[in-house]
Amino acid sequence: xKPSWLTISEHSDFSIHNLPFGVFSRTHALPVAGVAIGDYIxxxxxxxxxxxxxxxxxxxxxxxxxxxxxxxxxxxxFSGYVRIVLQQSLQDPDSLLKKxxxxxxxxxxxxxxxxxxxxxNYTDFYSSQEHATNVGKLFRPDDPLFPNWKHMPxxxxxxxxxxxxxxxxxxxxxxxxxxxxxxxxxFAPTRSLDYELELAFVVGKDSQLGRxxxxxxxxxxxxxxxLFNDWSARDIQRWEYQPLGPFTSKNFASSxxxxxxxxxxxxxxxxxxxxxxxxxxxxxxxxxxxxxDLHLSVAIKPSGDQEYRVSxxxxxxxxxxxxxxxxxxTITGCNLNxxxxxxxxxxxxxxxxxxxxxxxxTAGGKEPIYLSDKVVRxxxxxxxxxxxxxxxxxxxxxxxxxxxxxxxxx
Amino acid sequence: xKPSWLTISEHSDFSIHNLPFGVFSRTHALPVAGVAIGDYIxxxxxxxxxxxxxxxxxxxxxxxxxxxxxxxxxxxxFSGYVRIVLQQSLQDPDSLLKKxxxxxxxxxxxxxxxxxxxxxNYTDFYSSQEHATNVGKLFRPDDPLFPNWKHMPxxxxxxxxxxxxxxxxxxxxxxxxxxxxxxxxxFAPTRSLDYELELAFVVGKDSQLGRxxxxxxxxxxxxxxxLFNDWSARDIQRWEYQPLGPFTSKNFASSxxxxxxxxxxxxxxxxxxxxxxxxxxxxxxxxxxxxxDLHLSVAIKPSGDQEYRVSxxxxxxxxxxxxxxxxxxTITGCNLNxxxxxxxxxxxxxxxxxxxxxxxxTAGGKEPIYLSDKVVRxxxxxxxxxxxxxxxxxxxxxxxxxxxxxxxxx
Numbered sequence: 001x002k003p004s005w006l007t008i009s010e011h012s013d014f015s016i017h018n019l020p021f022g023v024f025s026r027t028h029a030l031p032v033a034g035v036a037i038g039d040y041i042x043x044x045x046x047x048x049x050x051x052x053x054x055x056x057x058x059x060x061x062x063x064x065x066x067x068x069x070x071x072x073x074x075x076x077x078f079s080g081y082v083r084i085v086l087q088q089s090l091q092d093p094d095s096l097l098k099k100x101x102x103x104x105x106x107x108x109x110x111x112x113x114x115x116x117x118x119x120x121n122y123t124d125f126y127s128s129q130e131h132a133t134n135v136g137k138l139f140r141p142d143d144p145l146f147p148n149w150k151h152m153p154x155x156x157x158x159x160x161x162x163x164x165x166x167x168x169x170x171x172x173x174x175x176x177x178x179x180x181x182x183x184x185x186x187f188a189p190t191r192s193l194d195y196e197l198e199l200a201f202v203v204g205k206d207s208q209l210g211r212x213x214x215x216x217x218x219x220x221x222x223x224x225x226x227l228f229n230d231w232s233a234r235d236i237q238r239w240e241y242q243p244l245g246p247f248t249s250k251n252f253a254s255s256x257x258x259x260x261x262x263x264x265x266x267x268x269x270x271x272x273x274x275x276x277x278x279x280x281x282x283x284x285x286x287x288x289x290x291x292x293d294l295h296l297s298v299a300i301k302p303s304g305d306q307e308y309r310v311s312x313x314x315x316x317x318x319x320x321x322x323x324x325x326x327x328x329x330t331i332t333g334c335n336l337n338x339x340x341x342x343x344x345x346x347x348x349x350x351x352x353x354x355x356x357x358x359x360x361x362t363a364g365g366k367e368p369i370y371l372s373d374k375v376v377r378x379x380x381x382x383x384x385x386x387x388x389x390x391x392x393x394x395x396x397x398x399x400x401x402x403x404x405x406x407x408x409x410x
Numbered sequence: 411x412k413p414s415w416l417t418i419s420e421h422s423d424f425s426i427h428n429l430p431f432g433v434f435s436r437t438h439a440l441p442v443a444g445v446a447i448g449d450y451i452x453x454x455x456x457x458x459x460x461x462x463x464x465x466x467x468x469x470x471x472x473x474x475x476x477x478x479x480x481x482x483x484x485x486x487x488f489s490g491y492v493r494i495v496l497q498q499s500l501q502d503p504d505s506l507l508k509k510x511x512x513x514x515x516x517x518x519x520x521x522x523x524x525x526x527x528x529x530x531n532y533t534d535f536y537s538s539q540e541h542a543t544n545v546g547k548l549f550r551p552d553d554p555l556f557p558n559w560k561h562m563p564x565x566x567x568x569x570x571x572x573x574x575x576x577x578x579x580x581x582x583x584x585x586x587x588x589x590x591x592x593x594x595x596x597f598a599p600t601r602s603l604d605y606e607l608e609l610a611f612v613v614g615k616d617s618q619l620g621r622x623x624x625x626x627x628x629x630x631x632x633x634x635x636x637l638f639n640d641w642s643a644r645d646i647q648r649w650e651y652q653p654l655g656p657f658t659s660k661n662f663a664s665s666x667x668x669x670x671x672x673x674x675x676x677x678x679x680x681x682x683x684x685x686x687x688x689x690x691x692x693x694x695x696x697x698x699x700x701x702x703d704l705h706l707s708v709a710i711k712p713s714g715d716q717e718y719r720v721s722x723x724x725x726x727x728x729x730x731x732x733x734x735x736x737x738x739x740t741i742t743g744c745n746l747n748x749x750x751x752x753x754x755x756x757x758x759x760x761x762x763x764x765x766x767x768x769x770x771x772t773a774g775g776k777e778p779i780y781l782s783d784k785v786v787r788x789x790x791x792x793x794x795x796x797x798x799x800x801x802x803x804x805x806x807x808x809x810x811x812x813x814x815x816x817x818x819x820x
Contacts, residue, residue, distance in 0.1 A: 233742065243550075
């Protein structure tokens with residue numbers, strides 16, 4: 001690909017190969033859709049008005065909206081066209097985009113980023129074998145992995161209303177905690193506040209109620225992906241989760257990164273997912289490279305301190321992939337809608353440094369981790385900022401999600 | 411209250427004391443808001459246009475919309491005003507409503523009813539002690555009621571996208587089933603399709619993220635209630651539910667009744683909820699009569715046959731009430747939005763005939779129930795129609811939900 005006339009660092013997550021979609025606002029202006037490129041954002045609402053996308057004269061400017069849902073609903077042919085026009089325009093020194101760059105392109109540091117989606121329904125899978133096993137051992141030492149786990153991508157419905165964008169502070173929740181499994185609970189602030197490193201896929205096409213999505217068509221329903229942090233209060237979770245799963249221990253907040261990286265941009269990072277044994281049922285058997293080789297990391301930045309990396313892993317560890325998740329989610333007839341999120345569940349790897357949450361890294365708080373000689377963590381403390389990053393790299397091609405941040409306040 | 415000039419049967423659920431809100435459409439017309447009265451519906455969109463509600467000249471006609479969410483968002487003062495105007499107009503032989511009755515009032519049998527809400531998030535509680543105990547015995551004979559159950563209204567997040575209105579046919583789902591708890595699953599149509607008799611409360615006022623709703627303010631966030639059927643595939647549920655709760659066994663469909671009965675209309679049926687022991691934590695201790703004395707029933711109508719009543723119970727059996735549910739749902743900071751549903755969970759009573767689902771009535775299918783000499787059921791069969799009804803009666807005052815129907819198709 002030719003270099004762009006715009007200055008883009010070679011280490012930027014937002015290379016010309018990426019062009020992820022998000023929502024931003026200029027000072028005193030309403031939120032509109034944008035595409036991230038290097039340190040900049042292309043204002044899609046204005047670009048559309050100025051004729052940058054001449055082949056799609058829509059009835060209304062679908063970019064001049066507070067959420068991307070309506071844009072995404074137009075389908076991947078349209079979003080693919082927008083990406084290709086921008087890729088070409090960024091390489092062409094005579095492009096309309098370059099001529100109008102002063103008004104169409106803004107610095108990310110000059111604007112405010114918003115949550116890019118109106119999330120209808122959010123589902124959290126549990127698709128990392130390492131995570132399910134490690135956590136299972138803590139909650140149920142004798143029976144860590146339930147018999148169903150290798151037969152289906154286990155999941156539960158999460159809370160969509162409390163999904164917030166990167167940068168939103170997270171209030172330490174109070175709730176019911178019981179030291180004794182049989183015992184009398186007390187009401188207190190959680191002492192075991194945790195992050196969960198996840199990816200979430202964004203549904204880009206509705207499916208019909210009563211019609212399971214065949215696995216080989218599953219990816220047609222996915223628009224892209226973003227970083228996801230499923231904040232968890234482990235002490236509350238331990239007491240409340242039986243028999244219907246986590247509730248108040250998770251529904252106080254989940255954070256997402258502001259930029260949705262498209263499936264087209266993730267294409268170079270496809271990989272073979274792990275071999276599955278036993279063989280799953282036919283509706284879960286897929287063809288093609290359905291895994292993604294994406295480097296993921298978590299850092300903690302205590303108040304007034306530097307940041308310390310606490311986890312480094314990769315999404316290629318995931319046992320169940322997005323195609324299997326879509327096929328399973330819809331198998332009894334549940335419908336998916338544009339803007340729904342399907343999160344992977346915590347992504348852990350086989351090594352200790354690849355644990356995707358503190359529950360695993362500290363063995364439930366029993367084995368603290370040392371961020372430095374002086375700084376120790378069992379769980380998150382007030383003032384800690386959690387920073388999740390993720391990117392793919394193949395030769396010169398780098399495509400990333402940027403940062404997903406959240407700071408704990410009491 | 412004076413009698414109405416409109417003929418209303420004294421046995422009607424939709425008495426002048428009720429006036430529930432819903433959404434309907436006339437032939438070849440768009441859906442609009444309406445109020446049920448006897449066998450009729452008052453067209454609120456036209457009533458507003460004609461000046462029936464003079465004190466609220468809104469910017470736009472909030473009744474001319476496919477969902478009630480925007481109307482509900484205006485608050486209970488506004489909906490209360492609408493109900494009072496209609497109550498008075500229905501009694502006043504000189505009212506504008508009567509003068510324009512030919513255009514403003516339609517027969518229910520002449521129009522189509524629609525789902526009244528855009529449901530954002532749906533939560534299913536588990537608040538009947540009889541149900542939790544009976545079901546617990548089947549899934550976990552030694553440990554039916556978990557230790558947390560008497561300390562909190564246990565709940566899980568359900569799937570909002572697959573909520574459908576009464577009358578929508580329910581497709582028998584296929585999914586993973588395993589006879590052996592440790593075993594190799596097969597893929598098959600469920601053999602244990604069940605209904606769950608529930609009420610669902612409709613959120614009428616947003617709460618803020620990070621701000622728990624104090625229990626004594628909880629009802630301010632509730633607009634009203636409707637009947638809810640949480641269809642369940644028990645064989646799929648049994649295999650998939652650990653450790654994160656039910657997923658594909660429930661998310662294929664839930665049905666709601668078309669009319670939302672307001673909290674004002676439910677007022678005469680308030681009752682003391684059961685005494686709770688042990689005493690819950692302070693955030694769950696309420697004052698006032700938070701229970702509701704509502705008669706609930708389920709009938710099955712096999713294809714080509716008459717209907718048979720299979721359950722008769724009352725919502726006053728519920729151990730946890732809606733105020734406690736709201737307080738618990740928000741205790742860690744989760745926000746509620748207008749249009750969210752909070753379902754009670756299956757409502758069972760102490761007697762065998764008061765079981766709120768077939769799983770309980772047939773002891774998991776082991777003890778079939780006889781609808782007649784010839785008609786036997788363990789679980790639902792294709793062509794069965796399930797009809798849920800509910801109403802309160804106090805002296806001459808009757809307020810009901812109408813019918814919630816769904817027919818099983820293969």
